[in-house]
Amino acid sequence: MERVSFRNRDMAWDIAALILTPPGFDPAKKYPTIISVHPFGSCKEQTSSAVYGKALAEQGFVVIAFDASYQGASGGEPRWVEDPTQRVEDVSHVIDYAVTLPYVDADRIGAIGICGGGGYILNATLTEKRIKAVVGITPVNIGRLFREGFSNHDPLGALDAMAAQRTAEARGGDLQVNELLPASPEAAREAGLTDRDVAEATDYYKTPRGQEPGGATRMLFSHAQNTLAWDAFAFTEMLMTQPMMVVVGRKVGAFGAYRDGMEAYGRATASKDRRLVELEDWSHYDIYDKDEPVALAMEQMLPFLKQHLTTE
Template sequence: MTLHEGGYRFDLEPEVSRTSVRYTNRYGIAIAGDLYCRKDLDESQKHAAIVIGPPHSAVKEQAPGVYANQLAQRGFVALAFDPSFNGESGGEPRHVSSPEIFAEDFSAGVDYLGTLPYVSRKRIGVLGICGSGGFALSAAQVDARIKAVVTSAMYDISGVNREGWKHSATDADRKRMLESLSEQRWTDVDAGAPEVVRAFPPEPTDTIPEGLDAITAEFFEYYGTERGHHPHAIGGFTTTSGLAHINFGPLRWVSDIAPRPILLITGSKAHSRYFSEDVYKQAKEPRELIVVPGARHIDLYDRVDLIPFDEIAAFYGKNLT
């Protein structure tokens, strides 16, 4: 894909406008967002709106913009944002990952949309891609203003930090991890800054490095090559961010979202599929699970030919009324 002006990884639909916006979350952190609307949107009427969060370590110019672009084309007001500490949003130190604050960033988006005269405060939903899927659900568990939730290629970042891949971590594994991360805090103190390990190169490459495991290679295909590379999406966070995720733990209160509806989207070939299936089992009705045939995890970031946008739009059209 071509890197467009401003770093966007997709073409803006001719009938859609994109406006850069800024607002603050309840921690006082300035959030950078892009507001997508149809150019012919009747601003004398109240419309449904959607807050869209990125994959963990990604930014608004990547997958969130792809989704916002498509949903705006279908008549929704769509807000794609950079999480706190990342991209063009504020917050120090840079590249912190926080389950509490990343969930709050969704609620801050709801706050912002609710100030727009052409958005109905009673018709606001959220959509989380990859790691933001877990944060969107976490936000909806406590923010009753969120009327409908969609996740796509969902990851439960805090859950996998605490429990390991497919719940494989033992108590001994977790203790070793906590000891290592706690020791890292001393290293950060002595260095005067937190450690951040970059996973992807500052410039896109033409090939995927040899020797990577299958999941890392898949992520590199998106973040490390021209397909999805963005200079703000480094694929890494402050190392000690893991402490907060381990303490936060897996999603536990998804059932509190009912009777507000949940739509979970995953791919038949997605390595992350089990996260969506786990949440589907936890959630109460109304909930729906769509498994996209042939789709891998990263295909649900940008493959507009595979992502079921019509089904997503129908879901919001039914439930944001």
């Protein structure tokens, strides 16, 4: 695994990434390559590289897992901005970098994303035709989530509050950085937060199971306006022409990945090869890193990606 950072002519900061390579890697050869997108509030060291990136590299792919702009070890100020347009643009910047690497086959680039990253990568694939196949792993449409649960189903009220906070910050006030999760599973239980997704997210992000310094689970409140007006699946019927797979768990929670994955799959009628994988006994956060559901997901993902990205 190699740590790299890069920028191109369109960027004002560096993107930090991990490059994972297959066993017996030979830089003189060309490899099918996967761009891996981390969840909302996450970082490249978590599930996007340590679980799915590692598994795909072991099966012969080069994998590039990166930190979103404003997050993790990537640049961008102010910190902890969640900007869907930038998150999608980051994918193209990473591909711009990938195609300069002599061992990356520019005609065999695929992409995966987990949770919010799954929504972002499906959206990126609509217009980024250098992506030849895509997998959304328990994908979340972050715009839908912000308009609903994250705004207490009051998106206009949230926008008014963001506007007031941004004005206050422009006049020298303190930034409002919202913590997305309780500090610990114990704190979640004490607060009566019993929803499956909230409890399991806390168990993943706030314990040694998945906790990483770069996975801040924070959001700058005043800069989230664009998120409420964004839709990961807009124009999917027309523009999702590449092979697409969606992996979802049947145990549903408040973040809505099952619902969003079903919508993405249902709308991708122009895809050359669309596939839906439903994991009957598993939840959104089980699919992040638990051995059995990850193995079940990989059983479907691996032949799909090899079919569309390899010449063997």
